[in-house]
Amino acid sequence: xxxxxxxxxxxxxxxxxxxxxxxxxxxxxxxxxxxxxxxxxxxxxxxxxxxxxxxxxxxxxxxxxxxxxxxxxxxxxxxxxxxxxxxxxxxxxxxxxxxxxxxxxxxxxxxxxxxxxxxxxxxxxxxxxxxxxxxxxxxxxxxxxxxxxxxxxxxxxxxxxxxxxxxxxxxxxxxxxxxxxxxxxxxxxxxxxxxxxxxxxxxxxxxxxxxxxxxxxxxxxxxxxxxxxxxxxxxxxxxxxxxxxxxxxxxxxxxxxxxxxxxxxxxxxxxxxxxxxxxxxxxxxxxxxxxxxxxxxxxxxxxxxxxxxxxxxxxxxxxxxxxxxxxxxxxxxxxxxxxxxxxxxxxxxxxxxxxxxxxxxxxxxxxxxxxxxxxxxxxxxxxxxxxxxxxxxxxxxxxxxxxxxxxxxxxxxxxxxxxxxxxxxxxxxxxxxxxxxxxxxxxxxxx
Amino acid sequence: xxxxxxxxxxxxxxxxxxxxxxxxxxxxxxxxxxxxxxxxxxxxxxxxxxxxxxxxxxxxxxxxxxxxxxxxxxxxxxxxxxxxxxxxxxxxxxxxxxxxxxxxxxxxxxxxxxxxxxxxxxxxxxxxxxxxxxxxxxxxxxxxxxxxxxxxxxxxxxxxxxxxxxxxxxxxxxxxxxxxxxxxxxxxxxxxxxxxxxxxxxxxxxxxxxxxxxxxxxxxxxxxxxxxxxxxxxxxxxxxxxxxxxxxxxxxxxxxxxxxxxxxxxxxxxxxxxxxxxxxxxxxxxxxxxxxxxxxxxxxxxxxxxxxxxxxxxxxxxxxxxxxxxxxxxxxxxxxxxxxxxxxxxxxxxxxxxxxxxxxxxxxxxxxxxxxxxxxxxxxxxxxxxxxxxxxxxxxxxxxxxxxxxxxxxxxxxxxxxxxxxxxxxxxxxxxxxxxxxxxxxxxxxx
Numbered sequence: 001x002x003x004x005x006x007x008x009x010x011x012x013x014x015x016x017x018x019x020x021x022x023x024x025x026x027x028x029x030x031x032x033x034x035x036x037x038x039x040x041x042x043x044x045x046x047x048x049x050x051x052x053x054x055x056x057x058x059x060x061x062x063x064x065x066x067x068x069x070x071x072x073x074x075x076x077x078x079x080x081x082x083x084x085x086x087x088x089x090x091x092x093x094x095x096x097x098x099x100x101x102x103x104x105x106x107x108x109x110x111x112x113x114x115x116x117x118x119x120x121x122x123x124x125x126x127x128x129x130x131x132x133x134x135x136x137x138x139x140x141x142x143x144x145x146x147x148x149x150x151x152x153x154x155x156x157x158x159x160x161x162x163x164x165x166x167x168x169x170x171x172x173x174x175x176x177x178x179x180x181x182x183x184x185x186x187x188x189x190x191x192x193x194x195x196x197x198x199x200x201x202x203x204x205x206x207x208x209x210x211x212x213x214x215x216x217x218x219x220x221x222x223x224x225x226x227x228x229x230x231x232x233x234x235x236x237x238x239x240x241x242x243x244x245x246x247x248x249x250x251x252x253x254x255x256x257x258x259x260x261x262x263x264x265x266x267x268x269x270x271x272x273x274x275x276x277x278x279x280x281x282x283x284x285x286x287x288x289x290x291x292x293x294x295x296x297x298x299x300x301x302x303x304x305x306x307x308x309x310x311x312x313x314x315x316x317x318x319x320x321x322x323x324x325x326x327x328x329x330x331x332x333x334x335x336x337x338x339x340x341x342x343x344x345x346x347x348x349x350x351x352x353x354x355x356x357x358x359x360x361x362x363x364x365x366x367x368x369x370x371x372x373x374x375x376x377x378x379x380x381x382x383x384x385x386x387x388x389x390x391x392x393x394x395x396x397x398x399x400x401x402x403x404x405x406x407x408x409x410x411x412x413x414x415x416x417x418x419x420x421x422x423x424x425x426x427x428x429x430x431x432x433x434x435x436x437x438x439x440x441x442x443x444x445x446x447x
Numbered sequence: 448x449x450x451x452x453x454x455x456x457x458x459x460x461x462x463x464x465x466x467x468x469x470x471x472x473x474x475x476x477x478x479x480x481x482x483x484x485x486x487x488x489x490x491x492x493x494x495x496x497x498x499x500x501x502x503x504x505x506x507x508x509x510x511x512x513x514x515x516x517x518x519x520x521x522x523x524x525x526x527x528x529x530x531x532x533x534x535x536x537x538x539x540x541x542x543x544x545x546x547x548x549x550x551x552x553x554x555x556x557x558x559x560x561x562x563x564x565x566x567x568x569x570x571x572x573x574x575x576x577x578x579x580x581x582x583x584x585x586x587x588x589x590x591x592x593x594x595x596x597x598x599x600x601x602x603x604x605x606x607x608x609x610x611x612x613x614x615x616x617x618x619x620x621x622x623x624x625x626x627x628x629x630x631x632x633x634x635x636x637x638x639x640x641x642x643x644x645x646x647x648x649x650x651x652x653x654x655x656x657x658x659x660x661x662x663x664x665x666x667x668x669x670x671x672x673x674x675x676x677x678x679x680x681x682x683x684x685x686x687x688x689x690x691x692x693x694x695x696x697x698x699x700x701x702x703x704x705x706x707x708x709x710x711x712x713x714x715x716x717x718x719x720x721x722x723x724x725x726x727x728x729x730x731x732x733x734x735x736x737x738x739x740x741x742x743x744x745x746x747x748x749x750x751x752x753x754x755x756x757x758x759x760x761x762x763x764x765x766x767x768x769x770x771x772x773x774x775x776x777x778x779x780x781x782x783x784x785x786x787x788x789x790x791x792x793x794x795x796x797x798x799x800x801x802x803x804x805x806x807x808x809x810x811x812x813x814x815x816x817x818x819x820x821x822x823x824x825x826x827x828x829x830x831x832x833x834x835x836x837x838x839x840x841x842x843x844x845x846x847x848x849x850x851x852x853x854x855x856x857x858x859x860x861x862x863x864x865x866x867x868x869x870x871x872x873x874x875x876x877x878x879x880x881x882x883x884x885x886x887x888x889x890x891x892x893x894x
Contacts, residue, residue: 013612014608014609014611014613019510019511019513020511020514020515020517020518020604021604021605022604022728022732023515023518023731024515026511026514026515026582026592027582027583029511029513029514030511031508031510031608032509032510033506033507033508033605033609033613034506034508034609034612034613037507037509038507040509054817054818059480059481060481060485061480062478062479062484063466063478063479064467064473064476064477064643065643066473066476066642067467067473067476068472070467071470093585094584131580131581131582133578133579133580133594134578134579135473135474135578135630136474136632137541137630137632138540138541147580147594158478160469161461161464161468162461162480162481164461165459165460165461165481166461166480181513183581183583185584195582196511196512196513281469284470287469289469370500371501374500377503
């Protein structure tokens with residue numbers, strides 16, 4: 001399996017494609033088309049379901065992208081969220097100082113890559129990865145604001161507010177889904193690393209003594225989430241950071257990694273951030289960011305466990321894991337064996353032929369199911385071609401209306417993975433499809 | 448009803464509150480708390496349901512916020528999306544030239560507002576309302592990019608892509624929900640006008656001769672959407688723009704207006720944008736943006752009808768419309784009479800007392816309903832106080848577990864608006880609540 005095949009399928013079926021294409025594109029930025037929007041929305045909904053609706057100890061938040069610039073001073077992003085960069089004195093271009101082996105000066109191209117001595121370089125300077133803009137009518141240092149590089153800080157600065165509104169006490173979490181922006185010098189690998197991306201982050205506030213135990217809990221919980229949604233366990237691993245990899249604020253960090261075509265790469269980070277963030281914002285803002293327990297009179301700054309996932313990365317992993325090519329009925333098919341809950345379309349309704357009253361009955365069937373699950377009606381082309389199309393977008397169930405349907409009001413229900421076909425009464429179809437979509441599921445790739 | 452009361456409720460219950468508050472806030476920017484996220488998500492889901500899931504002629508798109516800068520040259524935003532501004536030579540502040548009557552120089556305050564002659568002003572200059580940033584490591588004119596001021600252009604530039612992937616033919620639409628940014632000089636009125644806001648836009652592409660007819664169709668359709676979700680018809684109006692109000696690209700625009708506490712104000716604009724946008728992008732990009740109808744051999748640039756709604760504005764309108772204060776059982780209550788589909792929480796499960804096995808049974812009931820609808824469990828405080836709390840966040844149904852529940856496994860189901868209480872068997876409760884949430888609904892304020 002190669003990334004190229006995923007990229008080609010995403011483009012061909014309109015899942016994901018380069019942004020601003022008619023103007024030559026804008027580097028490493030992508031737009032989501034119809035099926036891509038439906039798929040990614042399902043990924044986010046499953047995250048909300050697991051992190052919020054099925055729990056009682058987590059509340060939702062949606063903080064602004066443009067926040068007060070002091071947020072990023074307190075968080076350390078203004079001071080330290082940077083890469084060292086050098087300028088080439090010949091071509092004037094800027095390169096990452098820690099990636100000089102990949103450097104090529106377009107005016108003095110090296111015969112052998114890595115011959116950096118052909119290009120005279122400036123001293124390395126730190127280049128901040130936050131996008132900068134100005135708020136209000138005057139462009140000066142007082143009006144500078146940043147596009148948030150992570151959603152997490154929006155949670156920390158609202159800790160006190162949420163404590164008041166929600167009547168929660170630690171352990172409890174605040175969850176948020178939203179766009180973040182990083183002016184990456186080397187974005188790439190399709191939607192794995194882009195300058196504009198969507199995060200699904202949760203900060204879980206706990207009594208200081210319970211940090212280690214909740215860190216273990218969330219590592220297990222987040223690994224299970226990906227498995228339950230179908231990622232093959234042998235393509236998933238939890239990698240604990242070495243002590244020298246740890247951020248200065250963290251007493252422990254682990255990555256949920258997936259075996260992408262580019263190798264094992266981070267899907268999600270789970271970090272024990274201790275009391276670093278709340279203390280930093282308390283110091284910079286002068287507000288007390290702590291929990292006071294009335295019954296015991298105890299007062300403390302909670303520790304924080306953060307499972308931080310990427311919605312685009314998760315979507316890519318589900319696509320990669322689901323992708324398959326196989327021979328079916330003597331024909332090659334490309335199929336996305338997506339978990340039915342993630343699949344963009346749950347059921348396609350297909351009249352076998354475009355006559356004999358079949359389209360009319362098929363439309364009746366379509367009207368009956370479309371209120372229950374995302375459905376598609378398709379009468380164009382041979383039935384085999386229509387199956388292939390639904391296979392490629394990962395539709396778990398196809399309903400075919402044939403001559404028998406007009407006699408006994410039953411239809412065939414085809415399973416994407418087993419290819420089994422069963423006859424189901426039209427009156428029972430919507431319930432049956434909804435039931436199958438909601439049922440526990442196991443990737444057919446596991447055999 | 449005043450805006451202040453809405454703002455106070457939103458803050459008190461954690462729906463919406465000023466952003467970056469611990470750092471003194473950042474003008475006219477707001478964060479959504481738990482109930483605010485749930486409410487706004489429901490608003491967006493209802494939009495997707497009406498615009499996408501219940502139709503067959505609309506597909507979804509999610510284009511990037513950072514687009515190629517030439518997009519905004521073609522759209523006219525670089526050249527014309529601006530307000531005239533003047534600088535005060537005394538205080539150095541910048542003011543809108545068309546709002547000089549509201550001008551106050553802090554160093555030379557007027558005795559009478561509007562005495563602008565106290566402040567010596569520069570000539571008016573155009574100030575572009577797009578937020579500017581730089582992409583990549585070098586800050587120069589070649590790296591300038593804008594935060595999109597509307598989601599619409601992301602749709603137009605993808606017209607050709609979507610046509611290919613979706614196999615649609617006009618009339619068909621492309622729908623998108625996402626954040627946009629405008630560096631407004633005078634934001635205000637809570638979330639009515641903010642610099643960062645969320646749009647729900649759809650571009651509906653039609654054969655040129657059908658423009659007028661689809662314009663009428665979408666005006667009616669969008670008005671109905673707000674009514675069906677509970678806005679009182681006498682607080683809603685459709686206002687056709689006068690010819691001199693029309694944008695240069697539009698042959699007809701109407702606003703769905705709502706009677707906010709600040710007066711009749713725009714909720715949504717429905718515009719007949721003709722072929723202006725596709726032609727502009729075709730000219731600037733050199734790509735043909737047209738539809739070729741194979742069977743007839745016809746080739747044309749579609750006309751576009753655009754219903755453009757604001758998710759924050761719609762959320763505010765639903766809050767304002769639902770807000771009520773009334774006397775109930777000798778007590779004053781504040782209640783949000785929200786449509787059950789919009790309500791952040793559908794059902795609250797409340798044991799009458801915190802003993803006699805009631806909390807245990809209540810938790811069993813809670814576990815049974817929470818997978819079906821957004822539910823809350825609450826055992827803290829008197830039952831009257833807990834009802835008031837649920838009334839304030841607009842929960843349409845409260846389930847109370849009392850002594851009889853332990854005998855016959857029935858509970859009382861309380862209706863937020865009529866206050867009627869019925870006994871329902873625990874086994875039937877989840878279905879009953881789900882059924883009531885999905886049922887057609889009429890605002891109790893209509894009598």
